Amino acid sequence: MVLLLTACTSSSPSATAPTRPSFTPQAGDHELTLSSGGSERRYRVHAPAGYDGSKPVPVVIGLHFYPGDGQGMQEMIGLDAHADKAGFLTVYPDGVNGAFNALVCCGQQDDVAFVKALVDELKSVWKADPDRIYLTGISNGGDMSLKLAVELPDTFAAIAPVSGGFIGTKASEASYAPKSPVSVLTFIGGQDRYASQFDSGIQAWQQRAGCTPSAPAAVPGPAMATRTVAPCEDGSEVVVYRLPKMGHSWPGAQQGQLADADAGVAATDLIWEFFAAHPRLRG
DSSP states (O other), X not given: OOOOOOOOOOSOTTOOXXXXXXXXXXXXXXXXXXXXXXXXXXXXXXXXXXXXSSXXXXXXXXXXXXXXXXXXXXXXXXXXXXXXXXXXXXXEEOOBTTBOOOSSOSOSSOHHHHHHHHHHHHHHHSOEEEEEEEEEEETHHHHHHHHHHHHSTTSOXXXXXXXXXXXXXXXXXXXXXXXXXXXXXEEEETTOTTHHHHHHHHHHHHHHHTBOOOOOEEOSSTTOOEEEEEEBXXXXXEEEEEETTOOSSEETOSSSTTEETTSSSOHHHHHHHHHHTOOOOOO
16 A cells, blocks of 8 residues: 655754655556545545656546445446556545535535645646546535536536436525536436436536537437437536436446446446546636
């Protein structure tokens, strides 16, 4: 395990305070920590073969469900295979006590500050490309991705909440809206008990961002899935997959607590395809 810790320095040459250990980013899987809000927060980084930190690289951050952790997210969604082929970094933070403080739950920690610090660390240490930082998440992590897109403007080029939504008291306020262009790809299961809330939430997002949805188009296959595309006034785009046979799941995942291999689409494939086509737009 590689630990990335906050430095402690002193002007006194005789001081015995610990110093930050040297760490050279490199290919492979790394378990790291970052000081935020007075505690050490954990996250995992997967860097593809050939990564050497010599040039800016895209980054996808994946936020887990509640209760969960970054390792479970990493194993379930299978995004690392795309990272290895396309040459980007994947990052999987752990929530406190298995949760992120998102729009409707869970916890009291300042996860907005944590993710901001994490993004800063990725840019300074791992050479993350500021124009290609992306965010996905499922359930509690999906809700959190929408919160972060609003509260950390000009940070993420695009987000992809899966079985998560723009919901809760804060999201119901008309002024709570993205302040900079951020494209959104989302997946809503028709058998999800939160489906109507997720639908209402993405409609509110589109209204506030001035997006005009297309008529639903059928997705080939037996799952009866549909896809809508909504270009927005600020140049961003909102794409919604509605999967009437799916519950609260990650469509296409082959393993994990919220996997649904038979949902009709492979969310992970579609997410990277969407991210690759949506670099950051300047607001």
